[in-house]
Amino acid sequence: MKINQKVFLQFGICIIFFGLMGILINNLTINLIRTGLGFNFSWLFKPASFALAEHPLPYTSSDSYAWALFIGWLNSLKVIVSSLILATFLGTLIGFARTGKNSLLGLISAGYITIVRQTPLLLQLMFWYFVGFLGLKDNIFIQIKNIFYVSNQGIEFSGLIFSSEFLALSLGLTIFTSAYIAEVIRGGILSVSRGQWEAFRSLGLSEKKGLIRIILPQALPAIIPGLTSQYLNLAKNSTLAIAVGYSDIYAINDTIINQTGRAIECFIILLVSFLLLNLLITNTMEIINRLILKSRKYS
């Protein structure tokens, strides 16, 4: 492409972009005028007057909307972080099995990956919620040594209570994401040359030790970017919480819009919340990436 062609193209894109922005802002102003609410955030400090089933910090319906939103953000964080950790473990194991020498394990994990990736996440969440947890009886279903209870209310484990909503969402996200992470891990492992496998094998190292000490460290640079994008997807997918009735930031936002009509402000809050969440994930991964690069003293 010639230079003036490029300039022309960029100019065109700018015009389209600003044009669209203009239309958007215009619509927004008209809507604000029509609702007669104006644009402000002072309502945030009024009492929310709705109950939340799940709150990691103290919360009553007389607390403010702002506090309710913060609780929602924490709930989101809780489900994202727990699914992220579990999905990483599970995905790594399945990725290993997929690339390993055992053909039966390879077949099983390939089947798992295919099935999980080819069913909509929403369907999977519904399945775990209605079949997995609500299907349980409401009297105590399983009780092990007085520290572990399972019922349709959820799981209680030595004083810690996990609601069925949280469990269904977390399990669903874990399983869904683990299939994608398994593929990322597999891709990383395949990026390491065959000679490295032969070298550790000929030294008498077991497959497991070789994978962990030789293959994985060399696969990490290829794995980290894919992992980051799966984590970001997980964060976005967590908004499906609303389908199983888990009070994440999105669900609480939705309730507040219904109560107050403050759709635009809520939309902005949601945007900022997710920006914060995603920045948290991206930056953490960036730090991990840099630590790995630093520990690789070779080029």
Add this chain to the structure above:
Amino acid sequence: MEPIVIAKNLTKSYTKGLRALDNVSLKVNRGKVLVVMGPSGSGKSTLIRTFNGLEAFDNGELNILGIKIDSTHDERKIQKIRRRVGMVFQQFNLFPHLSILENITLAPIHVQKRRQIEAEEYGMYLLSQMGIDSHAKKYPSQLSGGEQQRVAIARALALKPELLLFDEPTSALDPERVNEVLDAMRRLAEQGMTMVVVTHEISFAKDVSDQVLFMDSGKVIETSPPNIFFSNARHERSRKFLNQLDKH
């Protein structure tokens, strides 16, 4: 004469109908050096890779250091063999994320469960034998090809193997780097190491080997002492191959 390698009628096909190994039988006694030669694709790599279980075979029997394996590829036996057999590759295959010394101490520490200090001491001794102890703290990418290959030899020696396998150890090296590796191998042979070496280095084969095995299309064409093989090869195909080598 204690046999270290006995192969009986080894046969292997990667793809149906095409035999990478076709009824290969051979024997290597302790302290002897066998050089394997043959045109590209004749099955040399496949053959020596069966000796430490990197490659499974379809038929026949192998006896390595008294451990017998067959087409069932018994992982436990292969693991035992690998602890007593070292291998050096054409592409060195050093672990790029580990320092030179870590490359060498990996197997002693994690396979033989030796103490780190002990493994490092012996590792440094091996590096000094190879004339590269000053590079111990460096990483593979900081070394020349010849140096890397000498590290690979030291790594293969770290488990105190009774048999060393070399698959074209000098083929990836600049010509002026070939001799430093061949010299290291010569010294090992002089110390009585049993070796199977796939190579096209005629001078090495002439000076060091006890037998030369010539392969073509997966078959052993002939096995002769080097003085006979290089001056008066028994088979037409061997002579043709040697003529072509000379032209290069």
